[in-house]
Amino acid sequence: MLKRYFFLLSLLVCSGLMAQVTRPRNGVWDERTGSYAFTNATLFTDYQTRIDGATLVIRDGKVVAAGANVAVPPGAAVIDLAGRFVYPGLIDVYTDYGMPQLEGNAGGGRRRRSGGPQMESEKEGVYSWNQAVHPEDEAVELFKTNTKQADELRKLGFGAVLTFPHDGIARGSALLVNLAEPSTGNPTETILKARAAAAYSFNKGSSTQDYPSSLMGSIALLRQTYYDAQWYANATDKEPNLSLDAWLRQQALPQVFETDNKLDLLRADNVGDEFGVQYIIKTAGDEYQRLDAIKATGASLIVPLEFPKPYDVEDPFDASLVTNEQMKHWEMAPANAAWLAREGLTFALTTADLKEKKAFTGNLKKAMQYGLSFRDALRALTETPARLLGVEDQLGSLRPGWQANFLIASDSLFKDETVLYENWIGGARYVLTPMQADLRGTYQLQVGNGPSLKLEITGQPDKAKAQVYLDTTKTATTLQAEGELVTMSFVPVRKGKKRVSLSGWREEQNLMGEGTDTSGTPVKWRATYTGPAPADTTRPANRKAPEVPEMGELVYPFMAYGWDTLPTAETVLIRNATVWTNEADGVLETTDVLVRNGKIAAVGQGLSATGATVVDGTGKHLTSGIIDEHSHIAISRGVNEGTHAVTAEVRVGDVVNSEDINIYRQLAGGVTAAQLLHGSANPIGGQSELVKLRWGRLPEELKIEGADEYIKFALGENVKQSNWGDANRVRFPQTRMGVEQVYVDAFQRAKEYDRAWKNYNGLSRRQRANAKAPHRDLQLEALAEILNDARFITCHSYIQSEINMLLHVADTMGFKVNTFTHILEGYKVADKMKAHGAGAGTFSDWWAYKYEVIGAIPYNAAIMDKVGVVTAINSDDAEMARRLNQEAAKTIKYGGLSEEEAWKTVTLNPAKLLHLDDRMGSIKVGKDADLVLWSDHPLSIYAKPEQTYVDGILYFDLARDRQMREEMQQERQRIIQKMLQAKGSGEKGQQPRPSRNGTWDCEVILDIWAIDGE
Template sequence: MKKSLLFTLFLVSGFGAYAQETFPVNGVHDKRPDLYVFTHATIVVNAETVLQNATMVIRDKKIESVGTAVQIPQGAVVTDLKGKFIYPAFIDAFTSYGLPEIKVGGRNFRATPQFLSNKKGAYNWNEAIVPEYDATKYFQVDEKKANDLRKLGFGSVNVVNRDGIARGASALVNLANGKENEAMLSGQASSNYSFNKGTSSQDYPSALMGCIALLRQTYYDARWYKANNGKVEYNISLDELNKQQSIPQVFEVDNVLDILRADKIGDEFGVQYIFKSGGDEYKRLDKVKATNGALIVPLNFPKPYEVEDPYEAMQINLSQLKNWELAPTNPAQLEKAGIKFAITSADGQDFWDNLRKAIEFGLSEKQALKSLTQVPAELLKVDDKVGSLKAGMYANFIITSSDLFKKDNLILENWVQGQRLVVTDAGQADLRGVYDLKIEGVPLIKLTINGKNAFTNEYSVQADTVKAKPAISRLNDMVNLNFTLKNVLKGNVALSGYISGKEPLQLKGTAVLSDGNSVAWVADWKEAAKDVQKKDETKSDLSSGTVTYPFIAFGFKDQPKAEKILIKNTTVWTNEKDGKLENTDVLIDAGKIIQIGKKLSVAGAKEIDGTGKHLTAGIIDEHSHIAISRGVNESAQSVTSEVRIGDVINSEDINIYRQLAGGVTSSHLLHGSANAIGGQTQLIKLRWGKSPEELKFENSDGFIKFALGENVKQSNWGENQRTRFPQTRMGVEQVLVDAFQRAKEYQKQQDSFNKSKAGLAPRKDLELDALVEILNKKRFITCHSYVQSEINMLMHVADSMGFKVNTFTHILEGYKVADKMKAHGAAGSTFSDWWAYKMEVKDAIPYNGAIMHSTGLLVAFNSDDAEMARRLNQEAAKAVKYGNVSEEEAWKFVTLNPAKMLHIDNRVGSIKVGKDADVVLWSNNPLSVYAKAEKTIVDGIVYFDIEQDKQMQADVKAERARLIQKMIDAKTKGEKTQKPMREQAFDYHCDSEYHFGGAEADTDYNYRYGLEHKENQH
């Protein structure tokens, strides 16, 4: 029996309507065989295999056979698809289809703190850890959303809970209409993670580094739980997390740096994540490839900004402008790099427009189909069920009018589990054409109806004898038009009617005039329409800029390399016993200082004339908060030694470049001062353009931030913050004693088990591990401090518990206790001349540094401020003014002395043969306000050059101008636009708080004032 493509309504409504096997039927059973045959079609089996004039047989939801010589079984409903195409239906590996809506927000951070979970039951202590979530228990068929996805070509989707850090198991479902039991393709499709705590109302974690630490601790807890077979406690969350380790692991991230952060966690625990990305992988393509992880990539290409207004254009930074241009190239660049990726409809609009744009920008059609079918099926381990058109697989396929990726192609039908779902009614009459419109009592009107194709219901209409802008709508054979005919009739005319004849086409019905009278109307088709509204199609401007490292203003197109450099005839501040050397040469090669002397001559070296200039070791900032992503304080608990600044380095921070321009070569990135024991610090070299891991100062000792005083006891946190211990300075002491007592007991327990291997394995505690490192002299303390009483208190606690305080930072009352600090063995890193900015610094004096130095303490000046760090050379000069410290000793306050504090003086801090070539060439005495850093060299690489900077400023201006004009042109061509949106971020200080959902939550870039501070000011 043969049928046309348009099946009868009876058959269509009957497909898939029979009851499920396990469900009773109230009435007469209707279990007809689902047997359909499609002939003479172009069948795309998968991206590699295309069959011409082929046949496919569907029986009971599955493909029975497909090929060019298939026998048609008797009793089948046969459809001739000559000229049409069949493709596998798409698979979206990342959606929230069918799950309850997540209520955004979480706890108001101004509310009373919540330390523990409010969730009842034997679950994890933190609400953001919910591996017990099972999407199969919450999924409900949503026919409207399913229909929207089917129109795009999707037949099955992975249903993911997007709430929390460990999010539980997803479900793979088909998009058929019917019961949930029928739609469910597989449970436990993937285990899911993110760096977003979601709706959790607990305070912890309050920053990105806390999210990372919490996830790492959860993994260790799950291992401990498994090793002990749940004998210590029963924990549903840890039990479920362990069960899910054998299924695909999907990690949702916001940007490319988060991919690298998540991959580090995966490497630590032997997990290879699939990354649901943010769509900006092109920015660090080589690093993404090195993760070996597959991607699920959104097509969330940004719209051009409205930048005609120069003031509004200033709100957009260069990174935003460049991302608009380069984002559409992301899929093509992934394909070229050989990175496996699926495409998702998540996070984006205009799916098909963006997919075609990605193809226009270089993505092959073959890869596009693969990324929508085979790849997601493989990633979710269901490629034996969906993703191709092979015998035994589910009958999930789409029928198209033409080649899938052609602009005028239409998806006609989407079959899901053998259930036919009409997307575009190919049998409806084509309304396009020129008509004679006759309205009773009105002169003849020539009416033109245009549209993209015969099947769409999107039309443009023109009545060319009068000025009119008709509105038209259509539902099957019903038609409505509404317009005003000036000079013919007064007011509005509403036509409602139907298609009364199709050969030739005729429309007729009733017109309601503006006076309320109803009259008859008829429109007779005369000829095919010439689309008078059709404009010449304009292709996208495929020319594009280049990726820079980092992807912000002043980034390098090509990473600079180490050179053999000979700096001639300059004044060298050695910071060694030789002091200052006049008219001296310094040779740098392979990142090291090779030779120091006079009148050196070296073949192949790049010579720099240093006459009248000064060469110094690079400035080392002992206390910095630059280059940190999404929070400098994990402020929710009194002890957060488990968190690590090294996990959240932001290599895209413009402050790195600015501080290179101020002669800084290394920065010690500290946790804030919100807790008595804060997070682990990270020392970096300012290698502008390198990735976060490449910024880290190799083989340097680990440090940790402690704090005392007002910030710790929450003096200025508001009335609601009166529950977290400690609330007094006395309480701070008890927190410290308690923490180290616990650490000692923890180490004893660990040592005992490691020796005997008897009994239950002790739980690994990341918080206590860091404190044990302090006790074992493998991690060192830098402590935020002001008041002498607390300084004495911490030294007393340290002496009694068996550890040392390496550095007191800020230490504005250090001059009062310098002798005791010297006896303890502590150094002092202070401000040059800050005072009177809060109560606990009322006794601060500008002579503090000089007095501590005269007592024999190791003294440094630090910034704690992104702007001050660019002028630390001038801060050092204040030691000469306040206390008559010699120039050479004052210079050591920002070079050699911080190097000694950080235990890296064997490599940096002075100019000595064999040390790292971290040097700065100054235009004048470096302590002078007139001195400029002309060249800042790190590891023998020139990362800042004052002459090159002038060219880079000009390049930034030119690039902005080019991109702004390109956006204006795009708007002129009809592209949808968006309002300029300034990217909000912070320059952090010790007391900066960060809360998820706050101003910085949507960006990973530490821009200031949106335009990188006008981008041309350093």
């Protein structure tokens, strides 16, 4: 028996995959296909089908049969797996196994280049104009087997992986391989599917080309590439483009998209929806924070099991550096997969993001402790990844014809005490832990001519314990087993010290061999099996599953001041307040305002409403909400795409960050709406987004429904970039004269583009069938919208001469400038602005912070207002926006505006500039109930917003704010204690560090916080 075992062992090690090959071999062929029958196993043919006492038959690397009544075929090597478990091999669909190591800053963020701007791609050949778009890269051409990586993954139970370089926005095709070592050394033997998926991300990766430098630039580049490919597919007079050729070929493959956080996941899905693509989205493990929204995408997910380590919070100062979001994510992240399963989302699990792959098993067990079931865990590692890649007829299950990828384990997979014995991959055997014979049972032990003794072997096969009895007395017994070999010793005499030492092997169910007695005399011995071992009473027969650890409440957004339940609109009656209507009625004393269904329902005295929440406004002032016409809050990863002179294709609306704490802070300052603007790094920047500050809602829910579309232009020193140093004198324009030519050129091209589309759309259906549609250009499309009064300009400006220049260009090219923002020399050209129809958004009293504002005066706003220019006071600064009421008050001191005129500069006037004055900016029946209840006169430095309503929903309440501060402090202390306990129990911690998330203004150029996500 022993010899037969070792023969089988050598045979199995030699066997490998029987791949069809098209190459000669230098030497003789010795491919032993083999036929094997694994009997008496507890077999899982898939994640939900368990068969006890089953037989699995494989031949030539494929499953032949699997079931309870399977006959062992003649000539098959039989391996008895009594007491063992067999599972389908695991699949990881997000790895870089066998890929070349990436150079540069491919992992995240934006490379800072010292050699000046790189405007064009440096990749030679007929490829994409942008280095971050390289769908022509095919993992199958780059792949080399990596024994170290393969061994690491095999030990975790993986038999097949999807692999590709994790670099760039369009990353090319991914390769599906198994983790066997090729018998010939040629990696083609391991390839299961040469082109198994196409891969994407928002991360430009190792590209040294400047564009894109922001998240919104990455999204614009991806969208434009889709449109380029659509045109290219049907164009006849096109130049060769190997990137677009590859892109089009890959659209039939599963589309895998990597994201950095839950909001990026939603952004990726939006891109997919625009082009009819359902991405498989690799997530960041924070999906639980927005489950409903993510479930609504319908996307299948690839979920990492990387959990944050507890923070070192022994020092109170260190603890203060850990944000509420970080604390709560540490506590809740392990439950992510369980919550996804509970909501019925389709997901696969991956080792991606783990610094050490060996942590995967422990983290998976932790996820199961937090509620992930065995069934869902096994499905996420077998059937689901196979189905996502369209190979569910090859992998993920053990059925006839499927790949012979399976695991042999000592017990139920993922248990703490379970041992992985072997990982079979395509019929090749990889021993992870030597499999011990199952010696458990009761025996009659005969040593030489001595008395018959009782022997019991109990425990687990790999940790078996022996006990020899003298009558009913236990003796000191030791047991070691390796394969079929057994070594045992015991003391045969009560209170004796000399031991009997035995060595032997297993034959059938009996044990036998030779040894020495207490005097060292050689003896033969035999242990005859008499029955099963007694039940192990040291382990409860029905152990209860561990309880899911206690966790705090989910809040929206997932950070400080988040809601445990999102607020809803109510009927509200505010009584006896001083009401600033901003209408002809002016300021009304002791007046009531009724809010119903998010609108102002009535304004007057003595109002009543059944079931209304009544708010006492006695001694307080009620105004419409402040509107910030020029803001840069709530924008994710870059406010400037300043790499090109014209970037009209980028959209702030793609990167709205609903989890910016400045939303809440500005609600606390009475702000209810804002225009989120692109920065001022180029003459024509990106498209704006108009939002209401609906704290806790998703990015799309912040956007103002039906609002007009805007775009950012800029003048001055920022856009020409000539003062950025000698290395940056590459990008055109470099002078203020050049800025004018950028505008003229851009609008001339836009006119031609607009004319081409109008001519095409004017054709009849029959004519259009024989005509070629123009190439859709997102940049020119936005500029054409300006020409057609469908998009409106907000222009960063300072100097009188440049303002005159843009007015001249606008008049010449046939468009209007809606708003000049900053415009600190507006008092010099107010008459021309009024004649053109342009409004102004300005600062109250900023000057001398750079040379081009040397002509600024604090009377600027009042002068423009008195000339008849619609004038607003804006922030351009997250901090200033919290006190825009005080900024408005300065126009009374500097220029003598009345109180009502001053108040309109931050309410009704910005509403007019944003074409929203029919809906907001004043207190009038039918308008949106965007209201602020102030403790004092709203233009006073002592005034505090006590309540701020948006659409009739109370989003800020001063009393609730105080209560939340206490609750958050209690929550922080609770989690800190948990962290301290975790550290005390041996978990490795991490050092807190200050958050690098920053605030934007016009002149922040680089995406310097990109690595930290939102």
